[in-house]
Amino acid sequence: xxxxxxxxxxxxxxxxxxxxxxxxxxxxxxxxxxxxxxxxxxxxxxxxxxxxxxxxxxxxxxxxxxxxxxxxxxxxxxxxxxxxx
Numbered sequence: 027x028x029x030x031x032x033x034x035x036x037x038x039x040x041x042x043x044x045x046x047x048x049x050x051x052x053x054x055x056x057x058x059x060x061x062x063x064x065x066x067x068x069x070x071x072x073x074x075x076x077x078x079x080x081x082x083x084x085x086x087x088x089x090x091x092x093x094x095x096x097x098x099x100x101x102x103x104x105x106x107x108x109x110x111x
Contacts, residue, residue: 030057044085045078058086 030051042053050061062083069079 028054044082045074050082050086052086052089055090058089061086 030053035048035051038048038051038053040048042051044050044052044058044061045065050065052058052061065074065079065082065086068074069076074082
């Protein structure tokens with residue numbers, strides 16, 4: 027998992043966050059797993075509601091069910107990594 031710097035986080039579209047106020051980034055599978063874990067902990071200690079936890083889980087599950095990174099900023103930089111059929 028790549029470190030998400032403050033600058034990179036700010037550049038992410040709102041759709042790459044699962045929680046309110048741009049919380050719980052889910053721009054890739056690693057962050058989606060962390061979001062689910064963090065939301066579970068936050069709900070357990072009473073920092074978020076069960077409904078918010080479920081909403082975060084749903085959004086993270088969508089990312090986890092996809093084939094890969096869903097928010098590529100510069101697709102050309104990833105061309106060499108793609109497998110061609």
